[in-house]
Amino acid sequence: MKRYILYSLLFGFQILNITGIVAQTTTLITGKVVDVNERPIEFATVLVADSETQKPLSGTTTLEDGSFELETKASNFYIEVSFIGFETKTFGQPVTKGETITLGTITLSEDAEKLQEVVVRGEISRTEFKLDKRVFNVGKDLSTTGASALDVLNNVPSVNVDIEGQISLRGSRGVQILINGKPSVIASEEGNTLGTITADMIDRIEVITNPSAKYDAEGTSGIINIVIKKDQRKGLNGSVSVNTGAPDSHSIGISLNRRSEKFNLFSQLGYGIRELPDDRINRNVDLVNNTTVLSTGTEYRNETYYNFVLGTDYYIDENNVLTLSGNFAMELEDQPSTTSFTSLDASDNVVSEWQRTEVTEAENPKLQFELQYKKDFNGDEDHTLVFSSLGNFFGKDQSSDFINTTLSGTDNDAEQKTRTDFKESVFTFKLDYTRPFSEKWKIETGAQYVLNDVKNDYEVSDFENGSFVVDPGLTNIFDFDQNVLGVYGTGSYEGSKWGIKAGLRLEQTNLNTLLENTDQANEQNYTNLFPSVHSSYKFTDKISVQAGYSKRVYRPRMWDLNPFFNIRNNFSIRQGNPDLQPEFTDSYEITSIYILGKASINFGAYYRYTTDVIERVSFFANNVNTVRPENIGENKVTGIEFNAKYAPFKWMTLNADFNYSEFKREGIFESTVFDFDGDQWSxxxxxxxKLPADFELETTGNYNSRVRTVQGVRSDNLFMDLGLRKNILKGKAVLNLSVRDLFASRINEDEIVQNDFEVYSRRQRGRFIALGFSYGFGKGEAMQYSGQRRRF
Structure with a gap:
């Protein structure tokens, strides 16, 4: 508890110190904007721009009473005040410089010509509810800054993007990113090409926390859909990035985006090396024989990787767009790991000590392609037909050598070899049709077909009598073939204040697995209906409420089903269960959003009922702990979520996420009753x-509470991440420094306590430090490339 208080105090003092520095080095600009009748104008845009380049430097919008405060560190600038339908006013920098510039009351006159224009883009970025989603409309305040898509996402309520570009929604990762409603190579974490999309290309960001029947029934922590404008900026956007870090993490990447009248060409080329150490401690205690096996060591996964992305949008005409893109990556893995073992008897005397060393090499090719066709009927962007296909291929050709060397006591010398030949292909075909019948009524319908084909050839050999002999009990070829066909239909009504959307999705799943060597087959064919209902009500422009229900499914993955495993630590084994069944969840949620001046607040409550819950269960024998997934009963979860984003000053933004839930588990497995209640929070x-000299600082504190599991407990953990950014060369270049797990306190501990055995496990990744440089050229800004995402 003391260390938690210490970290909190350090965090607080850090904020206070920086606050003092910033407040002393900025120039404050104040004023009030009214119309000719002296009525305040809310949401008028106030920009500070460079006098020479006329490039916007900073900006804000007026409050309800028309007042504004704006800070700048520029030395040569002018001020521009504007609002839709009114003439723009410009103020030059005062001759006498001071810490405060007071513009007083600024009166804007109506512009008759502008009032006759059809306005399609607001001046200020704003959030509104749209039935099953929240929509963040990108206004002039962001689209004129030249920022990237990651910067725009950082302005969306409940969405956070850290210094390294990791995206989270309401504090949770695992977010599915879509481009124009479809999966895309651009949105893939493998390529990290979101940086090639600039703010002026984006029309809006759609945030979906409880997906409707239109989307896959497979559960995620949410969906973020980036909608691109038709009239994107022409010209060249590009950047080059160089990164280094400790433990070893070095990469270089080039990103390009060029748009002409007919084509939008995007590409990326990247190379990097990465070291991923993982410190582990395990203690297995046999309470029947009173024996113990301890294991400690550092496991490594060192990678050299190459990444190439190339794609284009072809605008056949104003109503038809064709997109074709591809991504190829290659990983070369090296896993030099050493684990030390100690065997103890009932009196805690050492019986034997030995070391197990591993030498593993692997090649992992990855290939992804996308083909999409979109048609707008009669120029209506709401009346569309979209066909898309997405293909993914992943392979692994791996060989491992394991050597046990006895240090003392009982002889444990041994040699083993493993060979893995893994191939997976996933193809997704999707057709969507949207038809509005009026401004308020709309239907959506479509179909999707997903084919997933996997083959894993795994072999273990033991060194016996001078040669290696295949172990038939640990060797097999596992085939996994899953096809999912889905069709859906939704209908919606959306008025000025109230709306409702209802839909139904039908999915047919065909799953076949086969262990070729033992001829053990598992066939699952099932059809399910997934209804969804969503409704929203807008009390005012600043207060809205949304309620929704949807049915979700989690289908076991290949690794959940494959019983063959890596024998890196042969006393702590994880394997799959070929008889595993899918789990289904009924999800109910009600969420409210409040826009209070410079703050946005989201508060929600939810209830989830899950059947055939998949749990990791330990099976213990001869001090070997084998963990396997099993379907065990049902789970009822009731919880609340809170998210707030507050910008008290132009130079400060605060985000807070809080989630608390209570759960009730009921289930029986092999005559053992797993009934218990618990709670958890995070x-x-x-x-x-924003600091002087164009520095930006970001600190993130995370806490996850202790939680009870089906056989034991998982400990709490507290950790902090730190990031620092420096804009140079008038914003064309950026320096980034990030520190993950600043205090090296991110420790994952699990303890299992049963009548006949106890298991303790501890895992720590440790502190990661990264330094990066990015330079934007052409019409582009500095856009981040940090290689492929780290997989924690």
């Missing part, structure tokens, strides 16, 4: 500060 606090 929180995240992020502070982003």
């Amino acid at each position: 929180s995240k606090v992020m502070a982003k500060l």
